[in-house]
Amino acid sequence: xxxxxxxxxxxxxxxxxxxxxxxxxxxxxxxxxxxxxxxxxxxxxxxxxxxxxxxxxxxxxxxxxxxxxxxxxxxxxxxxxxxxxxxxxxxxxxxxxxxxxxxxxxxxxxxxxxxxxxxxxxxxxxxxxxxxxxxxxxxxxxxxxxxxxxxxxxxxxxxxxxxxxxxxxxxxxxxxxxxxxxxxxxxxxxxxxxxxxxxxxxxxxxxxxxxxxxxxxxxxxxxxxxxxxxxxxxxxxxxxxxxxxxxxxxxxxxxxxxxxxxxxxxxxxxxxxxxxxxxxxxxxxxxxxxxxxxxxxxxxxxxxxxxxxxxxxxxxxxxxxxxxxxxxxxxxxxxxxxxxxxxxxxxxxxxxxxxxxxxxxxxxxxxxxxxxxxxxxxxxxxxxxxxxxxxxxxxxxxxxxxxxxxxxxxxxxxxxxxxxxxxxx
RNA sequence: GUGGAUGUAGCUCAAAGGUAGAGCACCGGACUGUGGCUCCGGGUGUUGUGGGUUCGAAUCCCAUCUUCCACCCCA
Numbered sequence: 001x002x003x004x005x006x007x008x009x010x011x012x013x014x015x016x017x018x019x020x021x022x023x024x025x026x027x028x029x030x031x032x033x034x035x036x037x038x039x040x041x042x043x044x045x046x047x048x049x050x051x052x053x054x055x056x057x058x059x060x061x062x063x064x065x066x067x068x069x070x071x072x073x074x075x076x077x078x079x080x081x082x083x084x085x086x087x088x089x090x091x092x093x094x095x096x097x098x099x100x101x102x103x104x105x106x107x108x109x110x111x112x113x114x115x116x117x118x119x120x121x122x123x124x125x126x127x128x129x130x131x132x133x134x135x136x137x138x139x140x141x142x143x144x145x146x147x148x149x150x151x152x153x154x155x156x157x158x159x160x161x162x163x164x165x166x167x168x169x170x171x172x173x174x175x176x177x178x179x180x181x182x183x184x185x186x187x188x189x190x191x192x193x194x195x196x197x198x199x200x201x202x203x204x205x206x207x208x209x210x211x212x213x214x215x216x217x218x219x220x221x222x223x224x225x226x227x228x229x230x231x232x233x234x235x236x237x238x239x240x241x242x243x244x245x246x247x248x249x250x251x252x253x254x255x256x257x258x259x260x261x262x263x264x265x266x267x268x269x270x271x272x273x274x275x276x277x278x279x280x281x282x283x284x285x286x287x288x289x290x291x292x293x294x295x296x297x298x299x300x301x302x303x304x305x306x307x308x309x310x311x312x313x314x315x316x317x318x319x320x321x322x323x324x325x326x327x328x329x330x331x332x333x334x335x336x337x338x339x340x341x342x343x344x345x346x347x348x349x350x351x352x353x354x355x356x357x358x359x360x361x362x363x364x365x366x367x368x369x370x371x372x373x374x375x376x377x378x379x380x381x382x383x384x385x386x387x388x389x390x391x392x393x394x395x396x397x398x399x400x401x402x403x404x405x406x407x408x409x410x411x412x413x414x415x416x417x418x419x420x421x422x423x424x425x
Numbered sequence: 426g427u428g429g430a431u432g433u434a435g436c437u438c439a440a441a442g443g444u445a446g447a448g449c450a451c452c453g454g455a456c457u458g459u460g461g462c463u464c465c466g467g468g469u470g471u472u473g474u475g476g477g478u479u480c481g482a483a484u485c486c487c488a489u490c491u492u493c494c495a496c497c498c499c500a
Contacts, residue, residue, distance in 0.1 A: 005473095008491070060498050064426075082500085111500080116426070119493065120500080127500060194497080210496085259499060269500095277493095281500060308500030333458065366453080368460040373451095376460095383458065397460065405461080 009123030020313050024155060025108050028128045031151040037104040037130055042086035044110060048078035054085040054291055056261030058201055065113040079112035083129045084304050091133055092297035101134030101300045120279030120311045129306035136301035138235050141266045141287060142242030144303045148283050149248045152270065157315055159273040165256035166236035169264045172229035177203050179222050187217045204257040223254050232265055239266055262288040272315040282315055283307035325375020326356040328420050331367040333383040341382055351417040377401055378420050394419055
């Protein structure tokens with residue numbers, strides 16, 4: 001019988017790694033919670049139309065990477081490929097912006113894209129992100145980007161570069177797109193096949209093509225930043241100004257366009273050097289002033305971002321600390337002791353002591369060896385003598401405690417927990 | 426989705442057509458109620474999977490899966 005395996009590109013997170021995920025999420029909760037962001041949890045499954053309408057039918061994410069399937073009634077559902085669409089849907093559905101459109105949310109959870117897996121890229125991956133609804137002002141962009149920076153700082157992530165761009169709004173983007181398109185058509189012969197296709201479908205995407213010939217052509221292409229309308233230029237400059245004032249280092253990148261159609265004005269990306277190979281974008285986002293309206297809500301401007309938890313964990317490098325072992329390890333000997341031991345361990349836990357019990361039993365020797373390997377700070381051996389006298393010996397195993405390894409102290413069984421706590425210092 | 430690598434014990438890796446091994450880890454014992462150090466003992470395995478060639482396959486061939494790299498794209 002061939003054993004079943006996890007689906008390609010979908011990974012188990014064993015406790016050690018789950019702990020690293022938790023640490024990243026805790027930093028998120030802290031950094032954004034302090035700024036007034038509340039957690040939102042939306043379903044992993046949505047109607048497929050939500051994503052095709054928001055992210056864009058023509059994008060790779062929707063067009064070739066989305067997990068789509070009919071439910072039992074034939075309705076087309078999808079596993080979410082990103083978090084913003086669902087958050088916006090929830091914002092609209094619950095009318096949370098009814099009284100005051102300004103709402104701050106963060107989220108964390110699994111996302112799904114059917115891509116070829118690689119390091120830092122998986123079919124089920126995890127993102128955390130935030131959305132700031134209801135503010136068109138550049139201060140909103142700066143708050144959000146500043147908080148992402150803060151998050152990365154809290155995580156201790158060095159060697160991260162923030163790139164910033166503005167891709168304009170309804171007023172100036174179409175104008176820019178047209179002039180770019182004209183330019184591209186004029187140089188069609190020098191472009192790669194993909195870029196010739198992009199010229200008609202999504203000209204902005206040619207900007208980050210990596211083919212040398214295309215790069216050469218694009219070097220002479222009109223610049224987005226130079227074609228921004230007055231309002232967009234002012235917004236962009238204000239965002240840059242705020243970030244400088246915040247002490248958030250960044251560089252502008254005229255070529256930074258994102259793969260999702262809903263962005264307007266600000267787009268940004270945090271790139272990490274090191275462990276990540278070519279999947280080095282660790283967080284990214286931008287402003288989406290039309291999306292809420294597009295999904296049936298009011299004219300509510302918004303900014304958001306998402307970060308890949310796997311990529312953050314990879315970028316952080318090898319884990320620093322192994323989980324500490326239990327504070328108390330209970331070693332029962334003989335049947336009467338086994339009957340009493342579970343209750344004694346539970347009583348210790350109720351006082352807040354991390355307490356493990358050797359449920360396999362065996363000789364004192366083997367149980368002590370297990371206690372040692374579990375990294376226990378103290379061990380209590382429970383045999384007939386101890387149960388009869390109500391006195392137990394508390395043994396210090398490692399260096400976690402006030403005494404030396406091997407020290408034993410006789411204490412009353414009824415005061416086991418307080419004795420351990422006192423001995424831990 | 427395209428191209429290229431990869432897979433042997435829990436981990437890191439040997440074994441280049443002739444009975445699958447080492448180190449670490451793990452389990453047990455010496456010490457029958459006291460861990461670590463030492464010594465002794467134990468290989469814990471469907472060589473990713475399925476076929477094929479061969480007297481004989483971890484090794485050669487085909488297929489498939491996984492992971493990894495580059496591309497595409499993205500967090």
